[in-house]
Amino acid sequence: MTLSSPIDHSLWLDCDALYMEHRTLCLQLQDNHQLNVNLLLLALWLDKHHYILPKPQWHELQQDSRNWEEKLLLPYRQFRRRSKVLLETDEYQQMLKLELMLERKSQAIILKALQSMQVKQQTDTTNSNCGNLSHYLALFDLDSRDYPSLHSQDSQ
Structure with missing residues (x-):
């Protein structure tokens, strides 16, 4: 199914709370591996709400956001x-x-x-704790198992 109303701008309010919980690690991953913190938080949010975004779409999101960031955000942050x-x-x-x-x-x-991507609601949530997180971190050759504190939010 194509994602529509379940995910809107309010997801970023939840992501703000996740950021506050994992701020230090988020910034370390951003600075050391050039991760996009917003995409990292989105992966956590999707996992928490039992949505799955296929790995190729994570690559697409990373590329799209990287294009924007390289033009304005990253140079400004460095400045x-x-x-x-x-x-x-x-x-x-x-x-x-x-x-x-x-x-x-x-x-x-x-x-x-x-909102234009195929995001699926997971019906079997027993093994879905960190699928999106794993997909996103894999883009940077990182293993989600190396960041157990990010997994803890799934049980909340």
């Missing part, structure tokens, strides 16, 4: 990080707010792409 030592606290906070706005744009791009 913000380099500027930190040169700016007053309030100026730096303004830069962070702008980066968050760019992240929200990235989320909208991901959601639009996701």
Whole structure:
């Protein structure tokens, strides 16, 4: 089935909570492996809600979001990080707010792409705890079993 109403912009509110729970690891994966934190959080959210997105579609989402990020978000993030030592606290906070706005744009791009994809509701959820997480991490030659704290959210 093509995804429609079950997943909308409100999923990012849930993802914000997941981010707060896994912030340090998310940023480490972003910085060390160039993962897209929004896609990582989406994988966790989909697993938690028992949806499955096939592996080729994870590759497509990664490519689409990477194109957007390389044009604007990543250069801005690098600029913000380099500027930190040169700016007053309030100026730096303004830069962070702008980066968050760019992240929200990235989320909208991901959601639009996701809504045209074949996302399936899983009926047998006994072995589905980390399918999306595994698919996404595999794009970076990472194994989801190496990140057990990300699996813990499935039981909540």
